[in-house]
Each structure stands twice: as C-alpha cells, then as structure tokens.
Amino acid sequence: MEKNYKARLRDINTFCFDVDGVFTNNIVYLTADGEQMRTANVRDGYAVQLAVKKGLRIVILSGGKSDAVRRRFEGLGVSEIHLGIGSKAPKFKELLAQFGLHPSEVCYMGDDIPDLPVMSHAGLACCPADAVPEIRQMAAYISPLAGGQGCVRDILEQALKLKGLWMDDDATHW
Numbered sequence: 001m002e003k004n005y006k007a008r009l010r011d012i013n014t015f016c017f018d019v020d021g022v023f024t025n026n027i028v029y030l031t032a033d034g035e036q037m038r039t040a041n042v043r044d045g046y047a048v049q050l051a052v053k054k055g056l057r058i059v060i061l062s063g064g065k066s067d068a069v070r071r072r073f074e075g076l077g078v079s080e081i082h083l084g085i086g087s088k089a090p091k092f093k094e095l096l097a098q099f100g101l102h103p104s105e106v107c108y109m110g111d112d113i114p115d116l117p118v119m120s121h122a123g124l125a126c127c128p129a130d131a132v133p134e135i136r137q138m139a140a141y142i143s144p145l146a147g148g149q150g151c152v153r154d155i156l157e158q159a160l161k162l163k164g165l166w167m168d169d170d171a172t173h174w
Contacts, residue, residue, distance in 0.1 A: 014059060015058050015159070018088075022110065027039070036064075070083060089118050093121065130146040143155060
C-alpha cells in the first residue's frame with residue numbers, strides 16, 4: 001500500500017521547485033526594455049532560508065533565466081539554482097546521481113506541463129492550488145494555496161514540523 005503524502009514527507013530531505021507559478025503568481029510585468037518582473041511571497045522565502053539552515057536541500061529547476069531570480073535564491077542560502085533548463089527531467093536525474101539520492105527522498109513542486117516528467121520521477125509530487133489540471137492529477141499533495149501565495153511555505157512548514165525542526169531558536173533568526 002502506498003504511503004500517504006504526510007508519511008512520505010517524513011523521508012524527504014531534498015525539495016525541488018519550479019519558480020514561475022510556484023514561487024510567483026503567474027503574472028509577469030513586461031518593462032519597455034524587455035525586462036520581465038515578478039513578485040514573490042516573503043513567507044515562502046522565510047521557509048526556504050529556514051529549511052536550508054535546518055539541513056534540507058533546496059533545488060531550483062526553472063526554464064527562466066532571470067538574474068533577479070538567481071540573486072533572490074542565493075540570498076536565501078540556496079546553492080542549487082538551475083535556470084534556463086529546457087527539459088527538467090534529465091537535470092533532475094543528474095542531481096539524483098550527483099547527491100546519491102533515491103527518488104523517495106525528493107519532493108518536487110511544479111505547476112505546469114513542463115513539470116510533468118519531473119513529477120513522475122519524484123518521491124513526492126506536489127503543486128499549488130492553481131496548477132493546471134494535468135499537474136493536479138499527478139500530484140500526491142495539492143496545496144490549498146496558489147503559486148506566489150504561500151504554497152512553498154505550506155509544504156516546507158509541514159516537513160519541518162514533521163521533523164521537529166519548526167519552532168526552535170533558529171526560527172526567530174533570519
């Protein structure tokens with residue numbers, strides 16, 4: 001019998017995330033010079049930096065190439081930031097091998113069609129509430145929160161609580 005998502009979440013030590021539609025709200029502002037601007041949820045950021053401090057591996061896999069996105073995640077302590085990834089599944093498999101990970105140790109959160117192949121390989125596939133139907137169908141867990149509205153915080157907070165790492169001295173220090 002397959003474990004429910006909470007039981008599987010206990011075994012997760014690596015969280016992989018898409019960016020647009022997961023950390024952002026699917027709205028891109030286009031400037032006159034062609035720059036694409038996005039918004040991000042600061043509570044998602046808090047959970048990411050705490051997860052990193054607690055020893056969880058955070059991996060960003062995105063087709064986007066924004067330097068601002070890279071700087072945001074670097075500022076949160078994320079070292080595995082992979083941008084401009086046209087096909088995510090090969091990079092995902094490469095990362096499994098690089099870190100000696102079994103898929104059961106990895107959670108992937110995505111929201112759109114390019115995330116399907118990665119989600120099929122991850123031990124725990126999850127998505128924001130506003131993910132496309134094909135992704136929602138594949139997800140073992142659908143956050144009640146939309147992309148850019150705290151879905152990342154939702155899954156990371158659950159994992160940290162299950163591991164007894166949520167409210168301690170580190171929690172009050174950014």
